[in-house]
Amino acid sequence: MSSSSSESLAELHWQHDLLGSIEVGLAVLDHQYNVQVWNQFMENHSGVLPSDIREKCLFDFFPEIEKDWFKAKAESVFNLNSAAFIIWEQRPYLFKFATNRPITSASDTMYQNITLFPLASLSDKVEQICLVVYDVTDEAINKKAIEGLNKKLEHISRVDGLTGLYNRRYWEEQFEREYKRLKRSGQEASVLMLDIDHFKKVNDTHGHPAGDYIIQTLAKIIQTAIRETDIAGRYGGEEFALLLPYTNGENARIVGERIRKLAERFVPVYEEKEIPFTVSIGICEFNASFDTHMGWLEKADQALYQSKESGRNTVTLI
Known part of the structure; x- marks a missing residue:
């Protein structure tokens, strides 16, 4: 095996390790919303293998995503070359994933914060966007619990x-x-x-x-x-x-x-x-x-x- 091939394999190996070890979801989409990258986090929580979803349309696998709403959000990233954000207070989740702790958690569904950021080519044209999915279930549940307690205290005070x-x-x-x-x-x-x-x-x-x-x-x-x-x-x-x-x-x-x-x-x-x-x-x-x-x-x-x-x-x- 040539040294260049070995280097390519080594690069692929550390990239695979990196995508698999980080505790956030990563999905790269092209302008037709076909999936280019699907990391281990997304595979584990969705049950969808990278080999099954790669080059396939995201909406075919996740009907819970409101297509028109998501496209409007994503188009701003493609066209303006700037990031967009989706927070759980606005929309509890993008992907309907089960929570990591179904027995002890107060929620069956994972609360998510989402970042969409552009991936520009050498010509500075945005041909792909990356979705970063953060599991914020604990944060959301704690905040909702505090809000619920505050409402109870407000009620008691009245x-x-x-x-x-x-x-x-x-x-x-x-x-x-x-x-x-x-x-x-x-x-x-x-x-x-x-x-x-x-x-x-x-x-x-x-x-x-x-x-x-x-x-x-x-x-x-x-x-x-x-x-x-x-x-x-x-x-x-x-x-x-x-x-x-x-x-x-x-x-x-x-x-x-x-x-x-x-x-x-x-x-x-x-x-x-x-x-x-x-x-x-x-x-x-x-x-x-x-x-x-x-x-x-x-x-x-x-x-x-x-x-x-x-x-x-x-x-x-x-």
């Missing part, structure tokens, strides 16, 4: 643990935001304040766990009586606040009466004991003359006080 309604702090934030919007738009909206009549007697007679159960029961009644666009919160103790956007006072009174009647008719049973209860409700429709959102809320609280003074189990629109 929600009252006993009732599942918004807590006072978050409800007031939403209420103030809606007030500012109404000041600009002049649209209709109403706010309701309500609490459980003689609640102290419930606690004294049946105990605080029974009182908590009654509070939870009223929260469920409220949720069944209002729309998804309405904003309900536990304002404190046995007191609740409701914001009804796009609702005038008379329509808010209908909602208030619905809640009052449901509470009156439903008799909760706690530890085999019936604990009937009623609620008093105060309502105030938005008026542009209110200087602050709390001034609006105080009017609803005054209406609630009137309901209490007039015998309870009453709805008052002020």
